[in-house]
Amino acid sequence: MDDKSWEVFSYYSDYSQLASKLFDALIGVKQFYSVAVVGTPGIGKTSYLYYALKTALIRALCHNSHVPGDIDNCIRYIEEHYGELCMYRGCGKPDGIDEKYRFIYYTGVGDLKRFLSDVNELLEHPEVLGRRRFVLFMDDMVSKSSYQLGGEMRELYQAFKEAFRLIRLASGVVLMTAIHKNYFPDEVLSNSEFVVGRLGYEEVLFERWTYARYYKYWYGDGYYFKALKPLWEDHIPRKGIFGLPEWLEKEINERKIYTLKSVLGRVLRGGKKTRKARGDVE
Numbered sequence: 432m433d434d435k436s437w438e439v440f441s442y443y444s445d446y447s448q449l450a451s452k453l454f455d456a457l458i459g460v461k462q463f464y465s466v467a468v469v470g471t472p473g474i475g476k477t478s479y480l481y482y483a484l485k486t487a488l489i490r491a492l493c494h495n496s497h498v499p500g501d502i503d504n505c506i507r508y509i510e511e512h513y514g515e516l517c518m519y520r521g522c523g524k525p526d527g528i529d530e531k532y533r534f535i536y537y538t539g540v541g542d543l544k545r546f547l548s549d550v551n552e553l554l555e556h557p558e559v560l561g562r563r564r565f566v567l568f569m570d571d572m573v574s575k576s577s578y579q580l581g582g583e584m585r586e587l588y589q590a591f592k593e594a595f596r597l598i599r600l601a602s603g604v605v606l607m608t609a610i611h612k613n614y615f616p617d618e619v620l621s622n623s624e625f626v627v628g629r630l631g632y633e634e635v636l637f638e639r640w641t642y643a644r645y646y647k648y649w650y651g652d653g654y655y656f657k658a659l660k661p662l663w664e665d666h667i668p669r670k671g672i673f674g675l676p677e678w679l680e681k682e683i684n685e686r687k688i689y690t691l692k693s694v695l696g697r698v699l700r701g702g703k704k705t706r707k708a709r710g711d712v713e
Contacts, residue, residue, distance in 0.1 A: 432506055435672045436518040442673075443486040444502050448663045449479070449626070449637070453487035456604045457566075458494050463598070465605040467620060468637065469612050470628030475635050476608040477570050477683065478675040479628065479667055484568065484606060485518060488532060522676035529678075532566075546587065549594075566604045567594070570683060592616055630669075637665040 432440065443450045449466065456464035468476045493505035510516060513527030525533065546567075569591065595605060599622055609615060612625060628637045641662040646655050667673060675683075 432510065432516045432518070435521065436516060437506075439482060439518045439673055440486055440489070440506070440516070441502065442668070443482050444490065447483050447486065447665050447667075448639075449665055450483040450486040450490075452624075453484055453604060454490050454494075457487055457491035463603060463622075465595075465599070465607075465619070465623035466626055467607045467609070467612065467615055467623045468626045468628060469609050469614075472610060474628045474630060475667065475674070476628055477679075478673065479635070479637055479665070480568065480570075480606045480608065481675065481679065482518065482673070483665075484566070484604075485528060488528060489516075517676070519672040520674035520676065521672070522678060524678050546590065551590075566606075567598070568606045570608050588616075592618070595619055595622075631666070633669050635667045635669060637667065639663045 452461075452464060452466075455461050466480075468480060470476050489509055490502075490505065493508055496508065498505055498508045506516065509528070513531065515526065516528060517524075517526045595616075595618070598605065605619075605623070607615065607619070607623070612620060615623075624639055626637050626639050628635055630636075638661040641660065644655055644657055646653060674680075
């Protein structure tokens with residue numbers, strides 16, 4: 432692991448609340464953990480989840496293998512078994528950890544069908560849920576609007592809701608991103624930690640919000656009221672090396688183009704059928 436990767440990994444390992452919570456979930460301290468992260472496009476939601484999850488995976492592998500000592504010993508152990516690790520913006524290809532656990536990242540061109548295939552396996556063999564810890568990383572792929580698009584997008588939406596229910600009842604981790612909380616199904620939000628990302632001066636602040644109950648006096652009368660407050664926060668440096676790895680960003684862009692082509696193709700085919708029904712000349 433080079434100096435840039437070490438800086439990213441050590442920061443998430445030492446300071447990220449989310450990475451710590453994911454670590455607890457992966458080693459079985461928590462039965463189920465789901466988080467939904469929202470924020471404006473380009474703010475760094477996906478890189479935040481990716482690095483927090485990868486840090487948690489590395490630490491969990493060391494924990495499960497009873498590796499003694501600090502994170503230096505952990506990295507040495509991981510690289511002996513998986514090869515050199517790469518965890519920063521300039522990573523041009525997946526490393527050994529990415530390759531081994533790539534099944535959990537649903538971001539690439541073929542991931543829509545791959546996700547449906549994985550969900551089908553869960554439905555056919557629900558008994559494995561008690562023996563495996565499933566992780567789903569859904570990057571801008573689950574949206575209420577998907578249901579209205581029909582076809583493959585509708586299947587994805589329906590399959591995700593079913594998979595979420597099964598994994599919640601057994602064990603697993605679900606990570607999701609979107610630009611607004613209204614994109615998520617209601618049953619997902621009610622069982623997930625809701626995190627909001629916003630830009631700071633030299634950092635990106637990710638805040639886990641919750642409702643708190645307060646008591647206030649007003650002209651001699653007292654009353655209770657609810658208000659939102661941060662439950663925990665992650666402060667991620669606004670530095671280039673903390674950006675999404677090049678290989679993963681490329682896959683995400685390819686998936687977005689694929690999705691757009693799928694939607695446009697469906698719309699254009701529908702338009703041709705409408706014109707033909709009206710008797711318009713092609």
